[in-house]
Amino acid sequence: MSKNGISRREFFESSAAAGLALAATGATSKLAAQEKDKPVRVGFIGVGSRGTVLLRLALLVEGVEIPAICDIDESHLSRAQRLVERRGQPTPEGYSRGPEDYRRMVERDDLDCVICATPWAWHTPMMVATLEAGKYGGVEVPAAGSVEECWQLVEASERTGVPCMMLENYCYFRNVMLALNLLDLGLFGDPVHSQVGYQKDERMLGIGPDGEMDFYSKVRSQANGNLYPTHALGPAAWLMNVNRADRFSYMVSMSSRSKQLGDYAVEKFGKDHPAAKIKFSQGDVNTTLIRTEQGRTVTLYYDTQSPRPWDPILRFQTSKGIFMGSFEKIYVEGLSEKPLTWEDSAGYYEKYEHPLWKKFGAMEVSGLGRGVSDFLAVHQFIEAVRRKSLTPLDVYDAVSWSVITPLSKQSVANKSAAVDFPDFTRGKWKEERKRIYYDV
């Protein structure tokens, strides 16, 4: 085990398979001057609203070059090219000859990695092509939409030896990282349970101002499960070190009736409008329970069809206490002043702020998605590329968080019957590994 917790054996196995000129060190804190000076060359696929945020963030990372951008929408492409130029870089070559044009781009020999922020259905094929071309893959959530796609992604990464990271910004939230740091410092014991949720009023999403349905609305009329699991589950899985000496074993899922979205359409457009006649399948509140191989549990919500404030919950519970991240309340045996009494977490940030937040927390990223956490997800990916090292979140994380969608649909359809997680690691989860943070 090297200093930063990457197993050397795994590192070299990965390197060899990759056929890449990998640096023979896993050290995080020092980087040889010549590597630091070498630019990281990033290609982008999909520069709509989210892709543009990611592009802006990547341009904030020191030593990043953007030689190529792909988008079938030429106005998006052009806007993105201007953004790069404004940073004093040459105009990136544009790829917009149709939906398969990304294949030409990923074959370029002047790219180290590709970041993909296209509609969900394109994530897996674009990442597979990226990895096959020997480039690190950074993908927006979810990484895959079906069990089959999960395997395609895993097999592409294993076959090529090239890492793939899902850019899960919620993992880099300040309060999530506070909990991670307490764990890393040995002050928070052993994880027992997490409760997390993607909880946000998204009734208006998927039905346009004139009642027209987009893909999200179509999904919700046909599916019933957890349609967007990774923002919520990522932090819980990372806290529990899932895929690093533990893994998700099985899950059950339950949906309440589907009513709110239909009521909303009637209220907004009137009962005779086509939008009011859509038969939605998606239950209003979906709840999933997950059990890990080591007997830890997760409660995972998907709650987007009711009026409610945004709330990811972020309940992290360990042998030493509990952190209610959303409401910033914490109790840690040995640290808290009064026995069994909530404290505001403010004092904990003063004492136990995560090193990444200490270093980057004050930077100016306002207006860009969720700010610093978004930046950190992109930054950590790019730093792994720079070192030609493992990514902090790996392909097994990407698929075991994304696979909730098909598995939950299956469980809901079968009266909440237990569904087993495929072991995407094929037993490699048993190896203990520490969490990775680059450039701290």
Place this chain on the structure above:
Amino acid sequence: MSKNGISRREFFESSAAAGLALAATGATSKLAAQEKDKPVRVGFIGVGSRGTVLLRLALLVEGVEIPAICDIDESHLSRAQRLVERRGQPTPEGYSRGPEDYRRMVERDDLDCVICATPWAWHTPMMVATLEAGKYGGVEVPAAGSVEECWQLVEASERTGVPCMMLENYCYFRNVMLALNLLDLGLFGDPVHSQVGYQKDERMLGIGPDGEMDFYSKVRSQANGNLYPTHALGPAAWLMNVNRADRFSYMVSMSSRSKQLGDYAVEKFGKDHPAAKIKFSQGDVNTTLIRTEQGRTVTLYYDTQSPRPWDPILRFQTSKGIFMGSFEKIYVEGLSEKPLTWEDSAGYYEKYEHPLWKKFGAMEVSGLGRGVSDFLAVHQFIEAVRRKSLTPLDVYDAVSWSVITPLSKQSVANKSAAVDFPDFTRGKWKEERKRIYYDV
């Protein structure tokens, strides 16, 4: 449907079966002077610590007499007799000739009701005997420990026509009643989901100061499920009007590994101590999902083996918003100032305090259990007895909340397989009824 929501048909059916001289009115706000003047005569079975709290609370209700008390512990009995005397009443007759002596007491013809606060295993047989003797039954939680006991209780109440109420004090919490009032006022829409928990560090319970095991410890060494569901579930079920046009349909349950209680015993007594060698079965955090016939859902925690502040959660979610009772945060569409933004609930208490809390909230009950909510549970039971009316929480509530324990054990033992709730109401749940509050 009468003014207070009791169905007249049901009321008279119940009256007729009971053979009791029932008042021919369901009105809550007025009570004939002669009834008000008549004392309510209460017998007690079990006056240990909890029973004594209930006795003290009953003595705070106007016009209550205590003619008889049963306890096999003569010091408990004697203490209870002194308490009644101090209120200026005659010494209650004591019953302490052995564990079956309660049978003599419930046969007395000068009792209107019996309140039972003995160890769990005695609740059902004592209540069945009470109902058979024609007295209203008020029972501490849980009302029953097995599916079989649930049916015994239901059948005794139906056969005799005498109501049985589980004295679930959590239902009368101030914040629970705020939510109920918002619903009753039509401001909070239709219930969709609740999340509740019995969450309290009880590692010390069941292992005495010298490591000796009591019944709770023995239960936790043999069982794995939700061992104490009613405090948490009661408020959720009441909010959703379960058993009043809805009912619990099926549930799944999942436990994390059992580790914390064993670790605690080792830490506290050393690894060679007998307490450290107990093999506990109970998982550290148990989570249960329940789905109702109408498609509402509940997430129910039992979390007593980890260091944590007490937290019943009390998440109540409706078509109009969400109330996080524990942290006193609320959002209600149409009432909240800013869209999709939490408010402190303080202002809601000013405007929408429940009438029962308005009337009794300021009374002096400090030191008695949870105070006003404890008082209200006892008070509402006694007021129902005084009127010879239906109890606010009925025998179907008692059993459908208590039955979680055996059903959750079954689900946990079968990899979280779905378990159906028996329909204890035999179809009567379909009748819509309003919530009952007496003497407001």
